[in-house]
Amino acid sequence: xxxxxxxxxxxxxxxxxxxxxxxxxxxxxxxxxxxxxxxxxxxxxxxxxxxxxxxxxxxxxxxxxxxxxxxxxxxxxxxxxxxxxxxxxxxxxxxxxxxxxxxxxxxxxxxxxxxxxxxx
Amino acid sequence: xxxxxxxxxxxxxxxxxxxxxxxxxxxxxxxxxxxxxxxxxxxxxxxxxxxxxxxxxxxxxxxxxxxxxxxxxxxxxxxxxxxxxxxxxxxxxxxxxxxxxxxxxxxxxxxxxxxxxxxxxxxxxxxxxxxxxxxxxxxxxxxxxxxxxxxxxxxxxxxxxxxxxxxxxxxxxxxxxxxxxxxxxxxxxxxxxxxxxxxxxxxxxxxxxxxxxxxxxxxxxxxxxxxxxxxxxxxxxxxxxxxxxxxxxxxxxxxxxxxxxxxxxxxxxxxxxxxxxxxxxxxxxxxxxxxxxxxxxxxxxxxxxxxxxxxxxxxxxxxxxxxxxxxxxxxxxxxxxxxxxxxxxxxxxxxxxxxxxxxxxxxxxxxxxxxxxxxxxxxxxxxxxxxxxxxxxxxxxxxxxxxxxxx
Numbered sequence: 001x002x003x004x005x006x007x008x009x010x011x012x013x014x015x016x017x018x019x020x021x022x023x024x025x026x027x028x029x030x031x032x033x034x035x036x037x038x039x040x041x042x043x044x045x046x047x048x049x050x051x052x053x054x055x056x057x058x059x060x061x062x063x064x065x066x067x068x069x070x071x072x073x074x075x076x077x078x079x080x081x082x083x084x085x086x087x088x089x090x091x092x093x094x095x096x097x098x099x100x101x102x103x104x105x106x107x108x109x110x111x112x113x114x115x116x117x118x119x120x
Numbered sequence: 121x122x123x124x125x126x127x128x129x130x131x132x133x134x135x136x137x138x139x140x141x142x143x144x145x146x147x148x149x150x151x152x153x154x155x156x157x158x159x160x161x162x163x164x165x166x167x168x169x170x171x172x173x174x175x176x177x178x179x180x181x182x183x184x185x186x187x188x189x190x191x192x193x194x195x196x197x198x199x200x201x202x203x204x205x206x207x208x209x210x211x212x213x214x215x216x217x218x219x220x221x222x223x224x225x226x227x228x229x230x231x232x233x234x235x236x237x238x239x240x241x242x243x244x245x246x247x248x249x250x251x252x253x254x255x256x257x258x259x260x261x262x263x264x265x266x267x268x269x270x271x272x273x274x275x276x277x278x279x280x281x282x283x284x285x286x287x288x289x290x291x292x293x294x295x296x297x298x299x300x301x302x303x304x305x306x307x308x309x310x311x312x313x314x315x316x317x318x319x320x321x322x323x324x325x326x327x328x329x330x331x332x333x334x335x336x337x338x339x340x341x342x343x344x345x346x347x348x349x350x351x352x353x354x355x356x357x358x359x360x361x362x363x364x365x366x367x368x369x370x371x372x373x374x375x376x377x378x379x380x381x382x383x384x385x386x387x388x389x390x391x392x393x394x395x396x397x398x399x400x401x402x403x404x405x406x407x408x409x410x411x412x413x414x415x416x417x418x419x420x421x422x423x424x425x426x427x428x429x430x431x432x433x434x435x436x437x438x439x440x441x442x443x444x445x446x447x448x449x450x451x452x453x454x455x456x457x458x459x460x461x462x463x464x465x466x467x468x469x470x471x472x473x474x475x476x477x478x479x480x481x482x483x484x485x486x487x488x489x490x491x492x493x494x495x496x497x498x499x500x501x502x503x504x505x506x507x508x509x510x511x512x513x514x515x516x517x518x519x520x521x522x523x524x525x526x527x
Contacts, residue, residue, distance in 0.1 A: 035495065
């Protein structure tokens, strides 16, 4: 089926950047009330540039693949640039695959965590 | 003869396809589909009789009022209560909130105990948390055994705390467990508690008689029992309802209104402020008449057959771990399971691609899922139109989960 295409399954089965940063500059976590899935992101920042991004959590294939892709995309990005993007823009740029409306919350959970990181 | 494949033809929605495949609807525990006669009854009400009720003085108003009264008497007869004890609400959630606010706030004090169970739907837990916060009452939950049954020893132990209110699901929406509510009610009355039963998952599948159960309040929804959304019922004992203050106030529930105070009208109108959902009540009446034509005993037998069949098929599927009691005689309406190694939402999406609709998530039972150590689960739930073919389609579709996830 379309949703579980090769790229998504690859990130689900071999998620990138899973783990923790020893002393992160920023971190945040959030969960999806409908299923209890949880995602945590940690960022290491130098001179306004994201040098390292790690995440961990429990989630479905969509949430896991989305978090994995987002973590890869974030590295070497200017934090002002990331901050200026909306949730929708980040989802499109960093994750780049689409889901049906019933699964949208699974897809956007990692992006929501990163968007709220600046508030924490 | 009870033939679910013929019954299916009474439900217009089954003529559609989903993702190019015939709809296999195994999510009736969330909401049931509606037979044509329920849709026709609502439509006919609006086309021929629509007017506001209790305002008399014109023909349509009299007809609408009479139809609402007739619906109430049909509901009363269906569950074995009196007409004056049937309060129309939106759904089970609203019925429970009515008891929580109108009875709970006036009768619970600091330190009082509200006894419920770990297997409650959020609808029968969150309102009590709100009432506990406002009154200083405490919530205690009877435990669920590893076999998915209510732990009756723990229940008996917690009754010694002399709860003022005891509330439990008649049938668990996540485990399918049928609780021994008659016996539990007797035990609760033994310590002087008022008893509320959440019947949302029971009334669609079994003959419920509130007088026989002996409880004080019984709540259920129309939309899970082939009726429309937006109509539900609270049944309450007259002696208790009479003493209670109203929940919502406004038009339709007053006797006399003065600038600074008002007096209330009699039951059941005292609890039905504002324009009621007459079309919904008429639709619910049609649903009850449909169920009675099928026969509730046959409806119940078919439900147990579907549960037993689903269990027998699912327990043979590699990676499937069933939730709830293994004995189909102790359950009703649904079979929940975990697909080991694949998240419930992913299972649901793959099944949907095969036209199979099931529920995934925590089913509004986060406390239960935590106590079972589950993040989310999958639930197949049934109604009168469910066939063994539907369950076979679920089993075939689970093969696809295996293909997609290699597990």
